[in-house]
Amino acid sequence: MKIRLIIIFLVIFTIVITLLSRVYFLSIKSNTYYEELSKNNYINRVNKIPIRGIIEDRNGEKLAINEMGFTILIKPHLSSYKYKEQLENIIDLIVKHFPKYEKEKLLKEYKKADSSYNHDFIEIIDYIPYDEFFSKYTILASKEDIKIESSTKRYYPQKEVASHIIGYVGKASKIDILNNELSSFNGIIGKNGLEKYYNTKLQGEMGYKDVKVNALNKEIEILDEKEPSIDNNIKITLDINLQKYIQEIFTGKSGAVIVMDAKNGEILSAASFPEFDNNIFARGISVKEWNDMRNDFNHPFTNKIINGLYPPGSVIKMGVALSFLENNIKDNFNVNCSGSITIGNRNFRCWKSTGHGNVGFRKAIAESCDDFFYKGSLKIGINKISSTLDKLGFGQQTGVDQINEFFGVNPNKEWKEKKYNQPWYVGETVISSIGQGNVLVTPLQIARYTSYIATGKLPKPHFYKATYEEPKELDIPLEYLDVLRKGMYDVSYAAKGTASKHINSKITIASKTGTAQVVSIPQSEKVRMKESELQYYQRSHAWITTYAPFKNPQYVVTVIEEHGGHGGEAAGDIASKIYDRLYELGYITSEE
Template sequence: MKIKILITLFIIIWIGLIVRVFHLAVQSNDYYESLSENNSIKSELTAPVRGEILDRNNEPVAINELGFKIAFAPHLTKGKDRTLLDKEIAYLRTMIPTLDADKIAKTYIQEDSYYNHSFIDVVDFISHETIIPLYSILNLRGTVKISPSPKRLYPYGLVGAHLIGYVAKANQKEIDADSSLKLLGHVGKNGIEKYYNGYLQGVAGERRIKVNAHNVEIEEIGRSATQENHNLVLNLDMRLQNFITQAFEKRVGTIIVMDIHGAIYAAGSYPEYDLNTFVSGISPEEWNALMTSVDSPFTNKMINGLYPPGSTIKNNMGLLYITSGVWNENTTIMSTGSMRLGNRTFRDWKKNGHGATNITKAIVESCDDYFYQGSLQVGIDRMSNGIFRMGLGKKTGIDLPNEFIGTVPSRAWKREKFHKPWFQGETLNTSIGQGDLLVTPMQIAQQTALMATGLLPVPHIAKMIGNTPNTPVPLDVLTPQEKAKLPIIQNAMRGVCNEPGGTARAYVSTRFPIAGKTGTAQTTGISQTVKNRLNEKDMEYLKRSHAWFTTYGPADNPQFIVTVMVEHGGHGGEATGGIVSSIYNKLDELGYIKKPKPASDTASVQVTP
C-alpha cells in the first residue's frame, strides 16, 4: 500500500513539472518574447518645435531662437563618488568656460539613479553660434550628447506682454496633467501662449531603436514625424501696439482697441514687463519686485482688474430706463445738484445741477440726478437683470486664460454673499456705476460695441489658428424694444464728444466725429459733511478717481472701439481724451478707417449692351 502511495505522489509531481515546463516553454512564449523585445527596443521621443506667433501683418511676435542643449550619460556618480561627473564637467568647461559647474552638478545629481538609463539634460540652452565650432568635437565623446533645443524669444520685449504671455519651465503639477511636458520642458504660462498652448506646442515624434545589453544602439527600426510649426496669426498690429504703449507712458491702467466684431487690434495693461526674463527663469529679486509693486505690473488689468465703471454704465442704464415702461425718452426731471434719501444726500458731480434733463442731456452731460431718480422708478431688479443680460457679471469669452467676471449687485446677490437686505441707497449708487458694481475694462469695451451695433461681440486676439479663421459669432442680447430705441443712446454718445456741454468735447481732437462716454469712478468715499469737493489734482494720488473714456468711431459709421482707463487719473475726459484721439488718428493713418465713397464714385454707370 505504501509503495502505491509513493508511486502516485511521484507521478503527480512529474505531471506537475511537465505542465509547468509546457506553460513556460509554449504558452508563455509570447509574453517572454515581448518582455525580451522591450528590453532590447527603446523609444526616443523627439520634441516638436513650438509654433511661432505672428501679428496680422506676419511680423513675428514670438519666435524660436536656434540653439542646443547638452546632456550627460547616466551613472557618472556612484554613491558620493563624483569623480567621473567632475571630470566631464571640467572637460565641458574647457570648451565653454561660461558654464556654471555647480549648477550642472546639482542638475545631474537630482536626475541620476541606478534605474535611469537615459541621458540627463544638464544645460538647457547654448546658442547656435557657440556650439557649432564645438559640435563635432563634443559629439565624439560618448558621455556627452548634443541635441537641438530652440529657445522662445519675444522680439518686442515688454510690448503687448499681457496679451502675448510667455513660456517657462513646466512644474510638476503641469507635467502630471500633460506627460508630454516632461519631454518639452517648457509650457505657456500666461496670455496667448497659455490659452493656445496645446496647439502651439505640437505633437512629439517617436524614434524606435534596438539596443544591446549595454544600452548601445544597434539599429533604427521605426520613426514617426513630429507635428510642429503650428503657427498662430493674431489680429494685433504691432505698429499700433507700439504706438499705444508710447501713448500710455508713465500711466497705470489699460487701453483696448477692438473692431466692432471683437477683433483686438491692440491692447495693453500698464505697466508692462519684459517677457524674455521669464524664458530662462526669473530671479527671486525680479519676481518680488513685480509682485509687490503698487502698480501691479504682473496683473492683466484688461481682464483681471475690477473697477467701478462710473458713468460709463449710464449708456446701459439709460437704455433700460427708456424701455422700462416706467420712463421713456421724453421723461424729464429737474436736476438741482443733489437728491435727499433718508438721512443721506446723493450729490451730482455738478454742484448746482443740470436743470431740466431728459435721457439725451443726461448722457451728454453725465447728469447723476437723472439716474438717481430713474433708479428708484425702475428698481434694482430690472437694472441688475438688464445689465447682466447685456453681458456684465460674466466672462466676455476672450481667448485669454483666467478672465474675471466682475460683480453685478442685486438683492439676491447681497442676501447670498452678506446675508443682509438691500437698501435703496445702494440702488442709487449702482445707477451711476459706483458701490458694489465692478467691471473689467474688456467688459466695458464689449458694452461699447453693443451700444454701437446692437450686438455683443466676443473679443478675440487670434485671427487664424493654422488655416482656420477665428471668427466668434456675436450675441443678440437686446430686446426688440431696446434695439428700436438704441439710436437715442447712440445720438447721446455722439453728443458727449461733439456737442456743447458734452463731457469729452473739450478733450477730443479726432479727424472724424466719434461717440463715447466718459466716467470718473470714485475710489474713496466723500464725507457728507464735505460741502466743497477737492479738485482731483489736489487729492492724494491713491484717493483720486479712476478715469474712463470708452468710445466708438466713426460716430456715423462705427468700425472701432477704443476704451481707455487710467487708474487714479481724475476726470475721465481730461485724463484720457488726448490718448483716445491719438489712437483714432493712428488708425486712420494706418488705413483702417474706411470712409464713405464720394457720391460721384458710387453713381450708377449706364452700360450699352
C-alpha cells in the same frame, strides 16, 4: 474500497488538470507577455519632439519664436570617489569655455540627478545660445563623457509689448507633466496668456522612430517612423505696430487700452500697463526681479484687460438708460437736477453741485447728470437694472481666449443676500446706477458692451479666429439704441459734453467718459476736493469708451487710466490719437 479509489482518482485528476493549466498558461497565455519583453529587448523607440509653434500678429510680425542653441549632458555614474577626478576634469573643461557657469553649482546639479538606477546622460546646462556655443562644439562633442544635444529656447522679440496677451512659457512642473505628457519631454509648457490658452496647438504632436537593435544596442533597421507635427503656428488679430504706438502714448501711465472691431470682436490691440518683458520668465526670473514686480503698486503682473476689476463710473450709464427704456420709462422722461437728492438721512450729490436743470436721456448722457440716473433707478429698482446689465455681459466672462478671466460684479438683491446675508438698501440702488458701490467691471466688458451700443449686436472678443462666434442679438428693441448713440455723440461734440474739449480727431467719435471714485467723499465735505489735490492713489480712475465712425461704426476704443482723474481730460486725447492712427493704417476708411 470503492470510496478510496474514487478519492485517488479525484486527486490524480486534479493534479493532471493543474499541470495542463500551467502548461497552457506558459505556452499560450504568457506568450503575449514574453513577446512584449522580447520586443523591448530588440526594439528601441526614439521620441521626436515637435518644435513649439510661432505666434504671429495679423501682418506676420513675429511675437513668439524659438531660438536655437545647445544642451550639455554628462555621462552618468561619475559621482563616486573613484571617478571624482574624471568628473571634475569634465566640469573644468566646460567652465573654461563657458566661465559664466560656476563649477560647484554644476557639480551639485550633476550629483543631484546621478544614481545607480539612472543610465541616461545627465543634463547640467539646459541651454546655451547657438552663436555662443558653436565655436566650442567640436571641443566638447569629441569627449566621450560629454553629450551635446540641440535645444531651443522661447524668445519674445517684441519684449514688453503685448506681454500680458502673448504670455510666456516656463519649466513644466510635476502637475503640468501629469496633465500634459509631452511637457515631460520638452520640459516647458505655456504658463500664461495665449501661450497657455493655445498650449496644445502650439506644442504640437509627438513623433517617434522605432528602431531594431542588436545585443550591443546598435541600430539594425527602422521598423516604423512618424514625424512630429509641424502645423503648430498661430496668427492672431493683434496689430503689433498699433500696439507699440499705444504703448508710446501711454508712457508713464497705469491702466488698460482696448481696440476692437465692433462688428466681429477681433481685438487689434489690448494693452495692460505697466507691461513687463516676457523673456525674464523664459530664461528664468531672478529673486530681485520677482520681488520688484510683486511689490510694484501699479501691479505689472495683472492683466488688467480681463483681471482688472474697477468701478465703471459713468461709462455704465448707457446700460442703465437702456434698462429705463426696457422697463417702461418713456424716452421723454425728464428730471429737474438741482445738484443733489436726499434719501433718508443721506444726501446723494450730482457731480455738478449747481445742478443741470431740466434733463432728459440725451442730455443726461452728454453731460453725465447723476441725478437723472438716481431718480430713474428709484422708479425701476436694482433687480431690473441688473437684469438689463446681465444681457449686456456684466457680471459674466466675455469668453475671450485668455485664461482666468474675471466675472466682475453685477449686483442685485439676491447677490447681496448670498454674499453678505444682508438686505439691499435704496441708497445702494442709486449709487449702482452711476457705476459706483458694488459694481465692478473689467475693461474688456466695457469694450464689448460699447460694441453692442454701436452695432446692435454683442460680439465675442477674440485674438484667434478659431474662437470666433457670430455676435449675439439681444431681446432689446434696437430703436432704444438711437437715444444712447445721440447722447454719446453729444459727449464728444455738444458744448457741455464731458469730452468735447478733449476729443480732437479727424474721425467722428461717439464717446462716454467716466470718473470712478477710489475713495468715498464724506457727507461733511461741501465742496469736493479737486482730483489734482488728492494723493495719487486716492485719485479717481479715468474712463473713456468710444466707437467710430459715428455713422458707420467700425471700431471700439476703451481706455482706463488708473488714478487719472476725470475721464475726458485724462483719456480723450489718447482715444483721439488712436482713431487717427487707425485711419492712417487704413483700418478706418470713412471719417464719419
